[in-house]
Amino acid sequence: xxxxxxxxxxxxxxxxxxxxxxxxxxxxxxxxxxxxxxxxxxxxxxxxxxxxxxxxxxxxxxxxxxxxxxxxxxxxxxxxxxxxxxxxxxxxxxxxxxxxxxxxxxxxxxxxxxx
Amino acid sequence: xxxxxxxxxxxxxxxxxxxxxxxxxxxxxxxxxxxxxxxxxxxxxxxxxxxxxxxxxxxxxxxxxxxxxxxxxxxxxxxxxxxxxxxxxxxxxxxxxxxxxxxxxxxxxxxxxxxx
Numbered sequence: 468x469x470x471x472x473x474x475x476x477x478x479x480x481x482x483x484x485x486x487x488x489x490x491x492x493x494x495x496x497x498x499x500x501x502x503x504x505x506x507x508x509x510x511x512x513x514x515x516x517x518x519x520x521x522x523x524x525x526x527x528x529x530x531x532x533x534x535x536x537x538x539x540x541x542x543x544x545x546x547x548x549x550x551x552x553x554x555x556x557x558x559x560x561x562x563x564x565x566x567x568x569x570x571x572x573x574x575x576x577x578x579x580x581x582x
Numbered sequence: 583x584x585x586x587x588x589x590x591x592x593x594x595x596x597x598x599x600x601x602x603x604x605x606x607x608x609x610x611x612x613x614x615x616x617x618x619x620x621x622x623x624x625x626x627x628x629x630x631x632x633x634x635x636x637x638x639x640x641x642x643x644x645x646x647x648x649x650x651x652x653x654x655x656x657x658x659x660x661x662x663x664x665x666x667x668x669x670x671x672x673x674x675x676x677x678x679x680x681x682x683x684x685x686x687x688x689x690x691x692x693x694x695x696x697x698x
Contacts, residue, residue, distance in 0.1 A: 471624075499685055510672055510689040511625065518682040555624065559685055569615050569639075569679070570687060572624035 490556030
């Protein structure tokens with residue numbers, strides 16, 4: 468059973484602070500991990516991808532992966548009101564043929580940045 | 583700009599009346615996916631095409647079918663929509679389904695389906 472768990476929130480963070488979003492996954496075979504941002508009524512937008520243990524930074528965003536703990540997180544520095552959205556954690560699990568069955572998503576964390 | 587396009591953006595149909603949703607891409611990606619997202623829920627994979635190979639999720643109802651006539655286009659057919667099929671339907675593409683770095687999925691804007 469492929470499961471991706473996120474705290475649904477809402478997570479309220481003051482403007483300019485660091486927002487920390489967390490995600491756990493159940494399948495140890497998971498190889499690829501993604502964070503998507505989704506504004507209300509819109510489609511998911513890829514923010515970060517991460518494939519190996521450690522940190523990956525892109526601008527104000529840092530993704531962190533710990534495969535031993537089956538844990539992936541997203542940090543947003545200097546949070547802005549425009550960061551207010553639902554953040555979806557997604558996991559891609561390879562099949563035995565070298566392909567994959569698409570993404571398994573968590574239900575998302577609703578982030579609110581307070582001005 | 584390379585992109586994923588979905589038409590129509592909003593679709594209203596009647597209970598039981600077949601409907602077709604369209605997706606096209608200019609990214610020249612090998613894989614095209616269809617997801618269903620209901621209100622306040624996670625996107626759920628329905629099926630995907632890797633080139634011409636069709637991969638159906640085990641729990642996707644038979645009411646949902648898909649066609650990929652060429653690399654650029656993919657269609658979602660709902661043969662007899664029920665009230666429970668009202669949702670946002672998302673098309674996504676990737677270069678490869680599993681290869682790290684090539685398996686990033688990019689979504690179109692979605693089609694919101696209403697069933698009356």
